[in-house]
Amino acid sequence: MMLINLEADKGTFLENLQIVRGPYLQVGTESSIIIRWATDAPVQGKVWYATNPHSLDSMEEETTMTCDHTIKLTGLTPDTKYYYAIGTSRGVQAGQTEDDFFVTAPSQNLMPEQVRPLRILVLGDAGRGNDIAASVRDGYLKFTGTRHTDLWLMLGDNAYDTGTYEEYQRGIFEMYPQLLRRSVLWTALGNHDAGSADSLLQTGPYYELFTMPTCGEAGGVPSGTAAYYSFDYGNIHFICLDSFGCTRTPEGAMLTWLAQDIGASQKDWKIAFWHHPPYTKGSHDSDTEIELIEMRERALPILEAAGVDIVLGGHSHSYERSYLIDGHYGTSDTFTQEMKKDGGSGREDESTSYQKPLHASHSGAVYIVAGTSALADEVVPHPAMYTSLSIPGSLVLDVHGKRLDVKFIDCQGKIQDHFTINRTIALA
Numbered sequence: 001m002m003l004i005n006l007e008a009d010k011g012t013f014l015e016n017l018q019i020v021r022g023p024y025l026q027v028g029t030e031s032s033i034i035i036r037w038a039t040d041a042p043v044q045g046k047v048w049y050a051t052n053p054h055s056l057d058s059m060e061e062e063t064t065m066t067c068d069h070t071i072k073l074t075g076l077t078p079d080t081k082y083y084y085a086i087g088t089s090r091g092v093q094a095g096q097t098e099d100d101f102f103v104t105a106p107s108q109n110l111m112p113e114q115v116r117p118l119r120i121l122v123l124g125d126a127g128r129g130n131d132i133a134a135s136v137r138d139g140y141l142k143f144t145g146t147r148h149t150d151l152w153l154m155l156g157d158n159a160y161d162t163g164t165y166e167e168y169q170r171g172i173f174e175m176y177p178q179l180l181r182r183s184v185l186w187t188a189l190g191n192h193d194a195g196s197a198d199s200l201l202q203t204g205p206y207y208e209l210f211t212m213p214t215c216g217e218a219g220g221v222p223s224g225t226a227a228y229y230s231f232d233y234g235n236i237h238f239i240c241l242d243s244f245g246c247t248r249t250p251e252g253a254m255l256t257w258l259a260q261d262i263g264a265s266q267k268d269w270k271i272a273f274w275h276h277p278p279y280t281k282g283s284h285d286s287d288t289e290i291e292l293i294e295m296r297e298r299a300l301p302i303l304e305a306a307g308v309d310i311v312l313g314g315h316s317h318s319y320e321r322s323y324l325i326d327g328h329y330g331t332s333d334t335f336t337q338e339m340k341k342d343g344g345s346g347r348e349d350e351s352t353s354y355q356k357p358l359h360a361s362h363s364g365a366v367y368i369v370a371g372t373s374a375l376a377d378e379v380v381p382h383p384a385m386y387t388s389l390s391i392p393g394s395l396v397l398d399v400h401g402k403r404l405d406v407k408f409i410d411c412q413g414k415i416q417d418h419f420t421i422n423r424t425i426a427l428a
């Protein structure tokens with residue numbers, strides 16, 4: 001009879017089992033989070049977690065064998081740091097250190113004195129897996145230091161050239177392992193991602209690799225699709241649109257949903273993001289390209305009527321940041337001074353911050369192209385822009401109650417542009 005050493009067998013199994021992707025965090029809310037990772041052999045995945053890093057005494061386990069692991073943790077406490085580890089019933093494979101943690105979203109109903117600062121990282125056109133992407137990442141990590149990144153957005157073209165699994169591996173999973181395991185990533189689809197993905201069928205690597213809130217489970221009106229969605233985080237309402245793979249007609253499903261969703265939100269801040277920017281004179285031209293023209297003509301009136309504050313895009317490999325503007329839906333030669341709600345810099349150290357009443361229609365928004373997270377091309381000024389830069393970098397949104405500070409960070413961790421929006425009391 002052959003004797004089996006169970007402990008040795010367990011150790012050998014775990015040594016041979018490789019994590020090939022992740023862990024990474026998705027759809028984080030104040031009470032839940034999804035942890036995903038992939039292994040090179042099918043196993044039943046398991047997550048251990050707790051607020052005490054030395055005693056991960058809560059556990060969630062998959063019920064089937066798979067290589068692609070998705071485990072949702074529920075019943076979590078808002079605004080709380082949880083430590084975690086991943087593995088199988090045979091043991092822990094990764095995590096279980098003081099560096100492996102996530103922080104749940106703040107409670108939706110806080111008193112003003114309870115509100116803490118929130119930090120959001122934004123990367124655009126980042127998916128080249130090149131030295132510039134690594135430098136932009138390191139510049140941000142140097143800038144933020146020990147301060148936690150509450151969440152991060154990717155504005156599309158997250159994997160060049162055609163959005164294959166191999167390109168996501170190089171462009172995202174091997175490039176941002178620290179961010180992926182501690183901060184929830186929310187993605188928008190770009191034209192390069194769409195090279196291997198179908199938004200109508202929601203198939204392909206982009207839709208397989210990322211989990212989106214299709215049922216309103218993170219706040220907002222259910223979109224019913226992973227192509228576009230919304231979510232709440234603290235006092236912010238985020239909206240992600242698909243400017244490439246979905247119909248952009250005014251009566252189409254996406255813009256119909258958009259009007260319902262943003263119209264229903266009572267959050268202090270409304271931030272929209274998608275890939276093809278409404279205003280740019282960089283490596284793409286918003287006067288001549290159909291996706292950019294249609295998003296400007298059709299999505300912007302809906303957003304501005306509902307008081308959107310910030311609109312983020314990529315596609316052009318430039319950094320372009322507008323004044324506080326409203327009502328510009330034509331080509332760049334139709335931009336007028338009257339469309340500037342504030343024609344200043346929005347910098348308190350130079351003049352004054354931008355001021356916006358709470359929940360006020362057509363009160364001005366700042367439009368930002370942040371497409372230099374892996375490449376910086378030449379740019380000429382669009383008349384709506386306060387500044388246009390050809391510098392690799394990332395964007396940081398710092399939200400603290402009724403104040404929003406935006407900073408563009410270069411590869412050295414230095415601030416290359418900044419402005420502030422302050423909420424004011426709406427006058428009757």
Ligand SMILES: [Fe+2]
Nearest residue numbers: 157190191315
């Ligand atoms: Fe693009």
